[in-house]
Amino acid sequence: MIERSIETRSVVVEREIPFPPEKIWRALTQPHLMEEWLMKNDFKPVVGHRFNLRGDWGGVLDCEVLTIEPNKTLAYTWNFAHDDAALNLQSVVTFTLTPTDAGTRLRMEQSGFRPDQRQAFGGANAGWQQFFAKLEQVVARTD
Amino acid sequence: MRNAHAVLFRTLADPTRRAIFERLCRDGEQTVGALTVRAKVSQPAVSKHLGVLKQAGLVRDRHEGRQTHYSAQVGALAPLIDWTSRMTGFWESRFDDLENLLKRMDQ
DSSP states (O other): OEEEOSSOEEEEEEEEESSOHHHHHHHHHOHHHHHHHTOEEOOOSSTTOEEEEEOTTSOEEEEEEEEEETTTEEEEEEEEOOSSGGGOEEEEEEEEEEEOSSSEEEEEEEEEEOGGGGGTTOSTTSSHHHHHHHHHHHHHHHO | OHHHHHHHHHHHHSHHHHHHHHHHHHHOOEEHHHHHHHHSSOHHHHHHHHHHHHHTTSEEEEEETTEEEEEEOGGGGHHHHOHHHHHHHHHHHHHHHHHHHHHHSOO
């Protein structure tokens, strides 16, 4: 599901997961578990804590914890600094956990893209290597 | 939409094919011969890669005398340009890994 507005954009991914919120919360907030499904990190569940997410492709994201409501809501900034303005990314990622009969509805919303980021790859020489390194990871997972 | 993504991903996942496409993006129109000199693979192999790229809409060919000239069609990357669809794919696959992790975790 993709939601759009004129100034900012958001991506929403929602999934029903057959585990209780407490268990999912651990996977979302304990660094060694976060590394297993997301990226290497130095996260701490403290509002205002600044940390990095390090992707396998060499990219480093600058993050800051914005919201911590144990077992309910987790939000942090998700910023990527790049020389090429079109590749700069300033966004906020918010996870929301809602208990259901079968487990938990996990919702991830990433918002704050600027319109010019649509053209991130319009230039032929803009970050090709990085782009395709990520692409390969996606391919490896979708097969 | 998902299909268009899959075709582009698969086409560009091959390093040799990607190198050919990048050269066309960087240096403009080229003949098969010129591409072969730099590609470190045989001319038939280059032709085959160009065929796959053409099928995906990533290159266009133009015949001139005995030569065929190829050029990149960067517009074909449009489905991948939109951050929102790319990030959606990213999070879907992260959620897959998260679910796998949860199955392995202790209560």
